[in-house]
Amino acid sequence: MVRTASVFDQTPVFAPERLPVARPHMPSADAILPYLERIDASRQYSNFGPLVSELEGRLSERLGGAAVVTTSSGTSALTLALLALQLPKGAMCALPSWTFVASAHAVLAAGLTPYFVDIDPLTAMLDPRGCERQLKDAPAQVRAIVPVCAHGAPIDCDAWAQFQERTGIAVVVDAAAAHDAIQAAPFLQAVSLHATKSLGAGEGGYVVCPDTEVAVRVRMLSSFGFHGSREARLVAINAKMSEYAAAVALAGMDHWASTRLLYQQAAFKLRIGLKDIDSIRFQEGWGLRWISSVCVVRVPEATLSRLIAHLASHQIDSRQWWGEGCHASSAFENVLKAPLPHTSHLAETTLGLPFATSLTDAQISHLTGCLKAFFASA
Numbered sequence: 001m002v003r004t005a006s007v008f009d010q011t012p013v014f015a016p017e018r019l020p021v022a023r024p025h026m027p028s029a030d031a032i033l034p035y036l037e038r039i040d041a042s043r044q045y046s047n048f049g050p051l052v053s054e055l056e057g058r059l060s061e062r063l064g065g066a067a068v069v070t071t072s073s074g075t076s077a078l079t080l081a082l083l084a085l086q087l088p089k090g091a092m093c094a095l096p097s098w099t100f101v102a103s104a105h106a107v108l109a110a111g112l113t114p115y116f117v118d119i120d121p122l123t124a125m126l127d128p129r130g131c132e133r134q135l136k137d138a139p140a141q142v143r144a145i146v147p148v149c150a151h152g153a154p155i156d157c158d159a160w161a162q163f164q165e166r167t168g169i170a171v172v173v174d175a176a177a178a179h180d181a182i183q184a185a186p187f188l189q190a191v192s193l194h195a196t197k198s199l200g201a202g203e204g205g206y207v208v209c210p211d212t213e214v215a216v217r218v219r220m221l222s223s224f225g226f227h228g229s230r231e232a233r234l235v236a237i238n239a240k241m242s243e244y245a246a247a248v249a250l251a252g253m254d255h256w257a258s259t260r261l262l263y264q265q266a267a268f269k270l271r272i273g274l275k276d277i278d279s280i281r282f283q284e285g286w287g288l289r290w291i292s293s294v295c296v297v298r299v300p301e302a303t304l305s306r307l308i309a310h311l312a313s314h315q316i317d318s319r320q321w322w323g324e325g326c327h328a329s330s331a332f333e334n335v336l337k338a339p340l341p342h343t344s345h346l347a348e349t350t351l352g353l354p355f356a357t358s359l360t361d362a363q364i365s366h367l368t369g370c371l372k373a374f375f376a377s378a
Ligand SMILES: Cc1ncc(COP(=O)(O)O)c(C=O)c1O
Pocket: 073, 074, 075, 076, 099, 100, 102, 103, 148, 174, 176, 177, 192, 193, 194, 204, 205
C-alpha cells in the first residue's frame, strides 16, 4: 500500500499500489555469479562457448536427447527454423493471426509468404483437422504451417506429426512461451527465453530439431553459414546466443523445479479465488498440467471493455496480449487471410490478468474481489 493524499482535504488515504499484468521471474545476481566467473576464466564470450554448450546439453537432456540449438531470441529461433526448411523463396506458410506479431515477422524474415488462418475456438490454437479444410481454399500451395502454443499451452504433437505426414506440409511450431510444455517431435520447434517467459535469459531462444542434420543447418544459419571453417556455406545471419545470456539461462535452469512450483502455486491461488465465477474460463490445464508466466482467461461477450475499465479503476492492469490478431497490424495489412471469425471472437473475449510468482495473498484477494464484484453486477 502507498500513502496518498485526497485532492480535496489533503487527508492521507491508503490506495493500493498498481498491480502490473506481469512481473518477470529471473535468477538473482548471486545465482548467476558462478557462471559469470566461469566466463571470466574461459575468456570466451560467444561463438558456442562452454556455457552455451552446457545449456544446449541440459535442454536436450530434458527433451530425451533431442538436438537443441540456442539463439539470440525466440523470433530468431523461429526465423532460423523456417529457413532450415529450405523452401523456395516466397513459398506460402500458413499461421494463425491469433498470435504475437513476432510469428508473422519470422515468416516474412524467412522469405516466405504468410497466410493467416483461423484458430479452434476452444483451444485458441490451430487444429490440424480444421487447418486441412482451411488450406484447401488457400490462394497458393501451402508448403509450411506454424502452429502457435497459445501463451505456453501444449499442442497435440501426435496430431501435428500425422498432419505433416499426411499432407507433406512442413510443421514448425512457435513454442515461444512453451518451455515447460514442449516435447521432442518430428518437426522443428522454436522457444523464447525472453525475460517475460517462464525460463528467461533476458533475450534468447532455442530451436528443438527433429534430427542432428537439421540441427547442423540451424546452427550454420545462426552463425554466418559457417560449419567447421570460415567458409560461408549457406546464406545466413548472426543469431548466436552469447555466453552471458547462457549464464542467466543456466542459473534459471538450476532453479527450474522451484520456479515451476511457484508458478503452479500462484495459479492454484488464483483458480481457488475465482472458483465461484463461472464467467471466467482459464486455458485448459493452465497451472495444473503446464505452467506459463502469464494468465490469459476468456470472459463473456460484451464485457471486455467494461471489465478492463473496472480493473483499471481499481489500480489493476490487464492486457489484450494479442490485440485483435496479427492481421489488424498495419505491417501485415497486405497479408492474405482465410475468414477469421473465431479469431475476431477470441479478440473480444480474451484478457490477460495480473500474474506472477511474486503475487501476494493480498494482491490475489484484491484481484479476485474486484472480479467477483464486477461479475456480480454485470
Ligand atoms: C507467440 C510468440 N512468438 C514469438 C515470440 C518472440 O519471442 P522473442 O521475444 O524471444 O523474440 C513471442 C514473444 O513473446 C511470442 O509470444
